[in-house]
Amino acid sequence: MKRVWLGLLVLLIVAAAFVAAAWPREEFIASASSADQASSEANIARGAYLARAGDCMACHTARGGVPYAGGRALDTPFGRLVAPNITPEPTSGIGNWTADDFWRALHNGKSKDGRLLYPAFPYTNYTKVTRPDADALFAYLRSLPPVRQHNQPHDLAFPYNQQMTLAGWRLLYFRPGVQQPDSKRDARWNRGAYLVEGLGHCSACHSTRNSLGATEGGLGGGLIPMLGWYAPSLTSDAEAGLGNWSEAHIVQLLGTGVAPGASVTGPMAEVVVQSLQHLTNEDLGAMAAYLKSLPAGAPADRTAAPRPSEQTMRAGEKLYGQHCATCHGERGEGKGPYPALSKNRALALAEPVNAIRVVLNGGFAPGTAGNPRPYGMPPFGHVLKDEEVANLVSFLRASWGNAAPPVSSAEVNRYRSVPLD
Structure with a gap:
């Protein structure tokens, strides 16, 4: 027993030594103070x-x-x-x-x-x-x-x-250090990298976090802890990857919150209102150029996605006809300002939480200078039970070219009580 305690003491001393060495480390890395x-x-x-x-x-x-x-x-x-x-x-x-x-x-x-x-x-x-x-x-x-x-x-x-x-x-x-320009890239790309990786801190949401809260995986997407939203991957075209988007559409989405076939909601809507809509088109374009240049992430394996049961599909289809088809079309084709649900990447994300929360709480694009009168979707959480929401979302995730796993009533219930803020 004494050896065990002695070993633990040695480990603590070694750990403390490493921490003590790290404590003043930044002072040697910091830039010289300017007037x-x-x-x-x-x-x-x-x-x-x-x-x-x-x-x-x-x-x-x-x-x-x-x-x-x-x-x-x-x-x-x-x-x-x-x-x-x-x-x-x-x-x-x-x-x-x-x-x-x-x-x-x-x-x-x-x-x-x-x-x-x-x-x-x-x-x-x-x-x-x-x-x-x-x-x-x-x-x-x-x-x-x-x-x-x-x-x-x-x-x-x-x-x-x-x-x-x-x-x-x-x-x-933590590795302190000012963003260094890439000499192989032009000034516009470097400006975009500076805004995305630095001031814009996009990775704070659009990255996975490990058990100690550190970001991992670049901009590969991840659940936002405690908020109950999923920030999609910015490198995977199966999620929010922007490789096949035009820069003009990216600028429109970032600056107004809406673009052809897309709109932002949840925490990203707040980012657009508070931050991105106030940036110049030049800076938004630089961010778009940088994001489009990122290496594509590994494509999601959609072939392995289990299909909902026939009972779930029938129940979900019935609910869709009752509550959704008037705006989104009989086959999810969309109508005017109401987005198409067929081949909709937001429905086929790795995590179903965003779709669940939009059905429960409604979907509202931000009101911005470029989109002063946004269209919204009413909440259905007070109308539909957990099982009904699960059936509806499962149906949407497996219809009209979408291929994502079904969701359960337990998943719906988990997010029903998550605060909106």
């Missing part, structure tokens, strides 16, 4: 644009709250995190921060007092942001009206609430 830029109107305006590109307001604003004053909670598998106040208020915000402090937070994931920040703040992406852009962001935040709203504490389970644990996570999964 604070003067808060000129042009620099503040550029910072405001970059804040839109980074979708900062979405997380740092509570529902119905003052922009950037914090308070929005984010539930994770490890507990609840609460976004802080980033207005220039000195006691509860970042009023006492310097441009160097802000740079360290963005680039190294460290607060002004040296505390390690949790990666729900996507510094694993923001580390790619250049120093001039970080300074412009800071100048913009400093120009906001100060709001005195004290930050709520995080509520994390042990050991995730320990800085030592976070240091170990960073040792495994």
